[in-house]
Amino acid sequence: MAMERRMWDLLLILTAAPHSSDVVTSALRLSQAMLDRGGSVRVWACGYANMMTQDTFGDTKLPNTRDPEGHYPSPSAVVQRMIADGGGRFGWIACTACSEERGAVHHVPQVRHRSPLRLAATIAGARRTLYLGGA
Amino acid sequence: MSGSTATKRTGLGPPVLCVLDRAHRGAVEAQFFHALYGLLDLHGQFERVDVALRGPAVTLAVEEDEYRPSVRLGTMELDTLPDYRGSVRDLVAEGFTVFVDREAVTALGFAPERLVAGTVLLDSTELARRWPEYDQVWFV
C-alpha cells in the first residue's frame, strides 16, 4: 500500500533577503494567518532568507543601546518559536544550495535541509504555493 | 524606551546629511535595529547629522495613532517592532534637523500639520542647495 504523502495547505517560497523590505514580516504574518484558520504552512527559504535561521544568532539580538534591558528575540528564535508553537503545522526548509552559496550553512536544528532538486516535489506536497520574489 | 540613553556627542566627525528614500526594511528581523536607530546611535560621533526623508519614507514623519509596533507569531506577542515615528521624535529631540520632502507629502495627500512636531517640510530643490553645508551626503 502506497504511503499517503502529507499535504501542506500553503508553501511560501521566500527568496528576498531579510532587512531589504518587510517581505519576511509579511511572510510570517501570512503564515500565522494560515495557522490561525487551522491550516498548515511551510516556508522554503531561498537566497539570503537562509540567514534568518542561522544558529550563530543565539536567542536574542544584539543589545539595544537605547534600551539595554529590553528583550529582543533573534530572527532564528522567532522561527524556532513559531515551529514549536505550530504543533507540527508550521515548518521551515533551508535550501542547501543557497545556504552553501552564501556561507550560511549553520542552521538551527529545527530547520529541514533540502536540495533545490526537491523543489518541485515540495511544491507538489502543498495545496497552494506562493513565490515571494525579490532575491 | 526611547530618549533615556541619548548618545554623548564627541563631535569629531564631519557634518553629514543622511537621505532616507526607502523605509520599512524588516520589521520582525530588525526590530529596534533600523536605519533611524543607526543614526541615533552614531550621532555623538559627528559634528552634525541631519536627516532627509523622501519618497515613501516621508510616511515615517506623519503622526498617527493606529499603528502598533507589534505582531503575534505563534504564542509570542512580538511587541518590539520598529517604532519609526518614535524614532523621528527622538531625532528631533536630540538635535537632528529632520527634513521631510514637500513633494512626497503633497503627493501622498498628507496635511503638513500632521507631521511630527519639529520636522522641517522642504522642497527637494531647496534641500539639494543645502548639500554644500555637509561634508558628506549619504543615501542610507
Added chain:
Amino acid sequence: MDERTATPGYLMIESKGNWAGPNAGTFLRDAAALAEAGHRVRVFLVEDGVLTAVGTDVPEIERLAAAGAEILVDDFSAAQRALSATTLSPHVRIAGMDAVAAALSEDDCRGVWH
C-alpha cells in the same frame, strides 16, 4: 491538485506599488488584464504597495475597479504608513492577512506575489 482550470481566480499581491519606479504599474495592469478576460481577480496591496491606494485618480486602481476586481489594502502596512491621515481610493477596502489566507485556501484561487 490540477491548477489548470479554465478560468482560475487570482489573488494578486502587490508589495511594491506605484512608488517603485517606471514599471511600477505593470503588475496591476496584469491584474486588470486578467479581470477584463473574465477571471475573478482580487488584489491585495501590502507593504509599499498600499501607497498605490492613495488618492482618487490612480489609473491602475480605476481600471481594476472598472473590470470588477476587488482591491484590498493590508491593515498593518496601511497603519505603518499612517494612511488614516490621508484619503484612499473609494474602490479599496482595508483587510488583514486573514483575507489572504482565506483566498489561498480556496480551490480555484492562484496566488501571485510581486
